[in-house]
Amino acid sequence: MTRPEASPYATVMDDSQLTGRPIVLAGAGPYGGDLEVPEPLVTGAKKWSDVDQDICMHAERFPTKRWWAAFAVALTLLGVLVVSLVTLLYAGMGIVGVNHPVGWGTFIVNFVFWIGIGHAGTLISAVLYLFRQQWRTGINRAAEAMTLFAVACAGIFPIIHLGRAWFAYWLVPYPNARGPLWINFNSPLAWDIFAISTYGLVSAVFWYVGLLPDLATVRDRATHPWRKRIYNALSLGWNGSHRMWRHYESAYMILAALATPLVFSVHTIVSFDFATAVLPGWHTTIFPPYFVIGAIFSGFAMVITLMTFMRGYFGMKSYITLNHMESMAKILMLTGMLVGFAYSTEFFMAWYSGSEWEGFVFKNRAFGPYGWAYFIMFTCNAIVPQLFWWKKMRRNTWALFVVSILVNVGMWFERYVIVVTSLHRDFLPSSWGMYSLTRWDYAILLGSFGLFFTLFLLFVRFLPVVAISEVKGVMDPKVARSAPTDADLAAARAAQEA
Amino acid sequence: MFTPVSKKGVLGHFCEPDEALAAAAKVRDAGFKHFDFLTPFPIHGMEEAMGKKRSWIPWVTGVLALCGILFAQGLQNWVMIFDWPMNFGGKPFWSWPSFVPITFEAMVFWAALGSALVAIVAGKRDTVPQPPPMEIETGATVDRFVLWISATDPKWSAEETPAFVRGLGANGVRLVDLEGGSDA
Numbered sequence: 068m069t070r071p072e073a074s075p076y077a078t079v080m081d082d083s084q085l086t087g088r089p090i091v092l093a094g095a096g097p098y099g100g101d102l103e104v105p106e107p108l109v110t111g112a113k114k115w116s117d118v119d120q121d122i123c124m125h126a127e128r129f130p131t132k133r134w135w136a137a138f139a140v141a142l143t144l145l146g147v148l149v150v151s152l153v154t155l156l157y158a159g160m161g162i163v164g165v166n167h168p169v170g171w172g173t174f175i176v177n178f179v180f181w182i183g184i185g186h187a188g189t190l191i192s193a194v195l196y197l198f199r200q201q202w203r204t205g206i207n208r209a210a211e212a213m214t215l216f217a218v219a220c221a222g223i224f225p226i227i228h229l230g231r232a233w234f235a236y237w238l239v240p241y242p243n244a245r246g247p248l249w250i251n252f253n254s255p256l257a258w259d260i261f262a263i264s265t266y267g268l269v270s271a272v273f274w275y276v277g278l279l280p281d282l283a284t285v286r287d288r289a290t291h292p293w294r295k296r297i298y299n300a301l302s303l304g305w306n307g308s309h310r311m312w313r314h315y316e317s318a319y320m321i322l323a324a325l326a327t328p329l330v331f332s333v334h335t336i337v338s339f340d341f342a343t344a345v346l347p348g349w350h351t352t353i354f355p356p357y358f359v360i361g362a363i364f365s366g367f368a369m370v371i372t373l374m375t376f377m378r379g380y381f382g383m384k385s386y387i388t389l390n391h392m393e394s395m396a397k398i399l400m401l402t403g404m405l406v407g408f409a410y411s412t413e414f415f416m417a418w419y420s421g422s423e424w425e426g427f428v429f430k431n432r433a434f435g436p437y438g439w440a441y442f443i444m445f446t447c448n449a450i451v452p453q454l455f456w457w458k459k460m461r462r463n464t465w466a467l468f469v470v471s472i473l474v475n476v477g478m479w480f481e482r483y484v485i486v487v488t489s490l491h492r493d494f495l496p497s498s499w500g501m502y503s504l505t506r507w508d509y510a511i512l513l514g515s516f517g518l519f520f521t522l523f524l525l526f527v528r529f530l531p532v533v534a535i536s537e538v539k540g541v542m543d544p545k546v547a548r549s550a551p552t553d554a555d556l557a558a559a560r561a562a563q564e565a
Numbered sequence: 566m567f568t569p570v571s572k573k574g575v576l577g578h579f580c581e582p583d584e585a586l587a588a589a590a591k592v593r594d595a596g597f598k599h600f601d602f603l604t605p606f607p608i609h610g611m612e613e614a615m616g617k618k619r620s621w622i623p624w625v626t627g628v629l630a631l632c633g634i635l636f637a638q639g640l641q642n643w644v645m646i647f648d649w650p651m652n653f654g655g656k657p658f659w660s661w662p663s664f665v666p667i668t669f670e671a672m673v674f675w676a677a678l679g680s681a682l683v684a685i686v687a688g689k690r691d692t693v694p695q696p697p698p699m700e701i702e703t704g705a706t707v708d709r710f711v712l713w714i715s716a717t718d719p720k721w722s723a724e725e726t727p728a729f730v731r732g733l734g735a736n737g738v739r740l741v742d743l744e745g746g747s748d749a
Contacts, residue, residue: 306696306699308688309608310692318620332673
């Protein structure tokens with residue numbers, strides 16, 4: 068079995084040459100048969116030094132006009148968030164729509180929505196790492212950043228939902244002068260505090276550990292002494308020694324192995340907030356897997372949205388290829404079908420249980436006054452991703468972009484349907500009611516996107532947006548290696564003669 | 566860049582991970598101990614080629630995970646049974662299933678954060694007596710696989726070691742002699 072001397076990857080220049088199928092090398096396999104090799108993960112016959120240039124470039128130049136334009140929009144929305152939060156704290160909960168009987172409104176919807184978005188980042192960085200899916204290297208850094216920023220957005224909502232946000236620290240169990248008055252460890256809301264804070268911190272550490280070698284790369288490229296000093300401190304003096312890589316790789320693997328059950332636990336615990344209540348529509352055993360799958364589904368949709376921008380605006384098409392997009396489309400379709408399966412299972416169980424209340428809640432969900440929300444949810448989440456049965460659609464960036472936006476809309480409405488329709492008509496018809504959003508509900512939702520995009524734009528401005536060291540590891544050394552300099556060749560010749 | 570300690574030794578680099586791996590094994594077999602490989606990305610099998618054992622970080626993780634479990638179980642049981650026992654619908658104070666989620670989260674928290682911290686500190690501490698000269702632009706974070714043999718090695722010889730490194734096929738072999746306390 069002999070591999071051809073010239074790498075088949077040296078000629079793959081851009082997306083148009085990728086097919087999503089293996090490259091067949093005639094006669095290169097065992098016993099003179101064909102050898103199939105996967106398509107390259109990085110196109111354009113890039114060298115390792117090109118990777119540094121392509122990725123660090125954006126953090127090393129004055130931001131472009133497009134960046135400033137995007138940043139201005141994001142910052143404006145962030146301003147909307149700040150103004151509405153200050154107003155909310157000043158005026159009180161009366162300015163938003165929550166009231167009897169719908170006491171959990173958009174705050175909880177937004178909280179679950181943003182936490183769900185975060186899940187794809189951890190899935191890509193941890194689960195795909197454990198499964199040795201090498202295509203993750205192109206997208207994991209940005210996806211992990213997305214996780215952190217989504218968790219930051221999510222974290223706001225339970226705190227403002229408390230009503231008296233300035234007492235948020237009462238949620239933390241610590242010896243205090245109020246008794247000591249401890250939190251109730253039997254409550255899923257207390258579990259949530261631990262789950263979300265652990266998730267946020269572990270994701271941050273995972274992200275930072277992954278960044279260390281790349282921060283060193285940025286440092287070594289820096290020309291200004293202060294820039295060198297700052298990035299040197301941030302990279303903790305990383306020098307690429309294999310004595311460090313040895314422990315680093317072990318720790319990275321362990322972080323992935325710990326983050327994998329963690330990511331499943333977080334949305335499981337979020338779903339317990341609902342599932343442990345006795346309310347029909349919430350009180351179901353399907354909730355943990357249903358929430359986790361929905362979270363991964365919505366998160367992948369957000370990753371596709373962000374990657375479309377990174378490919379288009381930041382010229383990352385060589386690193387985030389159409390093959391990456393197709394892989395994500397496959398995951399989106401799979402999780403979309405699982406979500407659709409969960410919707411159907413809920414209906415089946417409502418009928419099969421024979422419970423009058425369950426049956427009513429689900430009939431009311433689909434055909435009651437909030438039927439339009441259910442319709443949006445079901446269409447966007449279960450039907451639209453079916454488009455990706457066609458390879459042509461999986462490799463069409465416009466189709467991917469539109470579907471990813473629709474899925475995010477659908478997933479927001481999924482949480483809206485779960486929270487609002489279950490609450491607005493419960494056991495006693497005399498206590499039924501309707502829920503409507505006020506302008507402040509809209510402002511806070513919109514503002515949370517401002518926070519998310521502000522953080523993301525700052526991230527692309529200051530840090531390497533693709534995991535440089537990981538991408539280098541999956542490139543073909545025959546293509547990516549540096550050419551020896553003339554001095555090197557002369558020295559080698561001298562050594563041979565000696 | 567500022568050099569805190571004197572550094573004397575030989576630098577050489579390779580262009581491909583396979584070459585680096587083969588060279589590391591030869592350096593190990595030649596009996597060198599105070600040498601290091603600086604690479605832009607980790608190379609599979611390098612630990613063995615450098616004569617190092619598998620990382621012991623998993624043991625740290627195990628111990629820390631256990632600490633996290635004990636901490637969470639201790640806190641919850643103490644609060645819910647002894648310090649602030651409350652009657653929730655006549656259920657037992659020791660309702661262990663509801664302590665499971667926080668126990669799990671605490672386990673992950675301690676194990677993950679602790680392992681990352683220990684791994685970074687351990688990686689920094691596991692270095693040759695005279696660490697590789699980062700003051701010199703080596704390209705180890707770009708595309709070069711840099712071999713450094715420190716002059717502190719018992720097998721060091723100012724004449725033979727550079728020739729030995731050249732014989733491995735390394736490019737740009739040079740003798741480095743940096744004084745401590747100076748700028749390179």
